[in-house]
Amino acid sequence: MKDFASQNENYELRVRESFSKQNLMKTIGASLTRVLPGEVDILLKFRHDLTQQHGFIHAGVVAALADSACGYAALSLMPPDAAVLTVEYKINLLSPALGESLLACGKVTKPGRTLTVCSGDVFALKDGEKKLVATMIATMMSVRGKEGMID
Amino acid sequence: MKDFASQNENYELRVRESFSKQNLMKTIGASLTRVLPGEVDILLKFRHDLTQQHGFIHAGVVAALADSACGYAALSLMPPDAAVLTVEYKINLLSPALGESLLACGKVTKPGRTLTVCSGDVFALKDGEKKLVATMIATMMSVRGKEGMID
Amino acid sequence: MKDFASQNENYELRVRESFSKQNLMKTIGASLTRVLPGEVDILLKFRHDLTQQHGFIHAGVVAALADSACGYAALSLMPPDAAVLTVEYKINLLSPALGESLLACGKVTKPGRTLTVCSGDVFALKDGEKKLVATMIATMMSVRGKEGMID
């Protein structure tokens, strides 16, 4: 994995401010942990109100975490006037999302002026162990000059 | 689109019971509307606590709706003793998820004994108009004989 | 499926000229059949030198047909000075690619200034029957002002 340079020296502040505006992340209780240039982690404590019919965390929540981690990994490299939008992603669910918490790690694979491609891995944490439960490839888009979209 | 025959005469009851156990669907306020063999719709009223940083419904919620609609479309065709799990999906977000409500339509493309492939479309409903905001291909797996997984 | 209007009145000529420059399509013996605004079909006669280890047409060839059909469906709507590039695609292989020929149908789902999202279906043709063997979602990008890339 290469190291990337951000085009925004205040990249961490920017990512944290944008994350704090994501109401869904508040609703599900997710928090932003690590923020590096091109690399962002999001943590979620297990909650019963986020499960599917077998008691695992719903794939939609797993995907929302990975998608947000990827989106903010992309945003962390963008210039201050750019907003980030998810174009598309693909996720494979590898194991039941069970445990004390979920950790989603988003990393930039290839940054670009318009499109940035990221990979996301989601781990279930339990008893100090880390198990890969999902893996994602996501395409993010840098959008400029759209009123109301500055993060 | 072909018509499919279910292997479970009580397919609708089964899908509705399973859906009622998806805590996430309760948490976000989604409801199951149409249930046909191989075709399931899910409706969500717009809520501010489900948005991302630009005020649109978060991609994770859009995906959760489409994923659940696809999963239940697959389950509707399965024999009574099978449970359904999402193997993977890919979603393209085509337009901002804004409007009075979102309607996710899941359809079986190809049923199978082990794997069932589905397509999902999510529409934003506003002022009587219907706009496509996301499109998905999903792979679902039929699981049998795993304790605690019967839907 | 909506009808789309092309931004290039000579869209068919443009698509056919570009296709004729795709050496791979010549190499595998594929031909462009239907070209409409936002909708393009490609046909391939079955050939033993294109198979995988079980004697089916290799997934890579199936994908190349669907990808090209989607790319040209996107290009057919673009202005004359734009070139098209595949950003990404996802394909599900539903049935063995066996038969007299394969027909790939690419359709625009959502056109855009920068990105165009398409769906592609590949059918195996045999004894007058048509069987769906693969389904794709693809994201295409319109590129302008890059020397040497005008189709």
Next chain:
Amino acid sequence: MKDFASQNENYELRVRESFSKQNLMKTIGASLTRVLPGEVDILLKFRHDLTQQHGFIHAGVVAALADSACGYAALSLMPPDAAVLTVEYKINLLSPALGESLLACGKVTKPGRTLTVCSGDVFALKDGEKKLVATMIATMMSVRGKEGMID
């Protein structure tokens, strides 16, 4: 990346024999280089008859290499009586596939009795440099007891 143990002590012979039956790989001139448990590399020399309209190697060929590398990475871990089929994959094309040759590296992310999830990266090699041109997630299926499918 974890190390995986094969369920077939002759995994390398098996993979090489199966690869030699892939007519498409012969047709495009691809060769199998590294074969380890859960990890397979395929090499392709640049050829003008495999290009798309801008002179890059066609995305379909790039995908065929990555798909085959992933499929054989999965097969290398399977028991002797299992055959491998591609269920689906998603590929992002990151940079033009230009150079002296392409190297596709397939790795198992998560092996399973029925489904094995793999990641594939394709690099362009030129002047001793290695550039990532595509990245894939693929789902492979283990098939048993189907006549004529033993690899």
